[in-house]
Amino acid sequence: MRQPGAYSNLLSGGKTGPHSLPLARIKKIMKKSGEDVKMISGEAPIVFSKACELFIEELTKRAWAMTLQRKTRTMHKEDVAAAVMETDIFDFLVGLVSHTPNPSAPLES
């Protein structure tokens, strides 16, 4: 029985393979992350597809907790931002979710 390669239907049609998140797109983002990111093993995007699922689930759960604190049922961008601010391991996202940085906030040395 013919088995598709990891990227076969992704490179041709941009559709997802057996993984939820599109591997070719993950690989594109990986390559764009740095000038010197040249060679990526075929399995690395596959690992990321699962890791991103875990990340999305965790961020969503934390953001929903913020939504509940506001006593509402609709999650907004502010809830995602609040979840990022509250979670240490999401520190790398602080710049992304803060549109206007607080000039009075102390700079970390």
Next chain:
Amino acid sequence: MKRDPDQYMPIATLTRIMRRVLPDHAKVADDAKETIQECVSEFISFITNEANERCHREYRRTVTPNDVVSAMEGLGFGSYVEPLTVFINKHRAQQDCCPPPRQATHQPPPPQMARLPGVDGYVPSPPAVDVANYLEMPQMRDYFVGPYRGSGGGGGGGGGGDQFDHFK
């Protein structure tokens, strides 16, 4: 400002994953979805940079799954290590069972079906490609350099050295 969709995970897929952990009555505004899309791409870049630095420190050029997982562990995502290890091991076991089709001309011919006397039907001969050569498959070969190229098969399915510690 127009967003380049190629830089983000598809919003429909993202929403499906979010729905797994939200109650049925939960609503998610578009701005929340877009923010999470951006966060996911930033996550990939953040981890990849760290993984790439690890590679360079060890004088390697290819970012491997082990680099990615080690980077996550070092950056506070240690809770992801176990589920990722299970996931990649399952994926490799599946690949061993049903390897992807060969494409390059110098690959060995496909296994011949042998007709056994007294057996109604054909029985496939053992597969010609072993697990160690899986990494030499064209779609994998493009992304491998260094110890994986021309070695004619290293460790089973995972290469040599400490590069796949998480998945042994």
